[in-house]
Amino acid sequence: DIVMTQSPDSLAVSLGERATINCRSSQSVLYSSNNKNSLAWYQQKPGQPPKLLIYWASTRESGVPARFSGSGSGTDFTLTISSLQAEDVAIYYCQQYYSIPFTFGPGTKVDIK
Amino acid sequence: QVQLQESGPGLVKPSETLSLTCSVSGYSISSGHYWGWIRRPPGKGLEWIVTIYHSGTTYYNPSLKSRVTISVDTSNNQFSLKLSSVTAADTAVYYCARHDSYTSGWTPFDYWGQGTLVTVSS
Numbered sequence: 427d428i429v430m431t432q433s434p435d436s437l438a439v440s441l442g443e444r445a446t447i448n449c450r451s452s453q454s455v456l457y458s459s460n461n462k463n464s465l466a467w468y469q470q471k472p473g474q475p476p477k478l479l480i481y482w483a484s485t486r487e488s489g490v491p492a493r494f495s496g497s498g499s500g501t502d503f504t505l506t507i508s509s510l511q512a513e514d515v516a517i518y519y520c521q522q523y524y525s526i527p528f529t530f531g532p533g534t535k536v537d538i539k
Numbered sequence: 540q541v542q543l544q545e546s547g548p549g550l551v552k553p554s555e556t557l558s559l560t561c562s563v564s565g566y567s568i569s570s571g572h573y574w575g576w577i578r579r580p581p582g583k584g585l586e587w588i589v590t591i592y593h594s595g596t597t598y599y600n601p602s603l604k605s606r607v608t609i610s611v612d613t614s615n616n617q618f619s620l621k622l623s624s625v626t627a628a629d630t631a632v633y634y635c636a637r638h639d640s641y642t643s644g645w646t647p648f649d650y651w652g653q654g655t656l657v658t659v660s661s
Binding site for chain 2: 427457459460462464466468474475476477478481487519521523524526527528529530531532533
């Protein structure tokens with residue numbers, strides 16, 4: 427199984443400031459056939475299902491604000507919220523869909539400082 | 540708009556079988572895509588359980604495979620999960636979700652149900 431880790435476990439950021447979340451996979455999730463990383467980011471708010479934010483490591487899902495961006499390749503990835511808004515308070519998960527079993531990171535809780 | 544909705548008992552006794560159904564609207568399961576179940580135990584992260592295609596092709600998380608059964612009912616546009624011999628460790632919010640597969644691999648889960656809490660307790 428590909429093990430996903432995230433850091434930090436939680437972070438508190440002032441409104442309008444940058445939030446950065448890291449995700450690491452235990453093996454590369456880069457598909458050589460299409461040169462894409464099978465890595466997604468989800469946002470989960472209390473009482474709601476996870477919402478897909480980013481896929482292929484850096485492609486924003488339709489309707490996701492531009493302040494969310496993803497980067498990285500191979501085994502190391504980053505989700506950046508460029509200017510934190512109050513509605514961004516949530517838990518953020520990374521997920522690899524490179525191979526079965528699909529696995530998720532443990533989550534990073536983002537709060538307002 | 541694709542919508543998924545889980546249904547089933549919220550309380551299951553230990554050693555019994557958990558049964559959930561996911562009803563899909565706004566999209567025909569027979570048209571394609573893959574359909575899966577994911578759970579989130581209280582205070583823990585997300586765990587993928589199983590995925591099915593409308594043809595009946597299935598993919599399991601090896602950690603749960605021996606206890607999981609998934610089926611699809613295309614006539615009612617639903618798919619179902621059964622998890623046998625449950626224990627307190629199976630207490631979780633269970634989600635159904637849609638994803639896809641293509642020549643280069645898989646895609647992430649793009650549509651999710653709201654989730655249903657299943658508690659295992661006597």
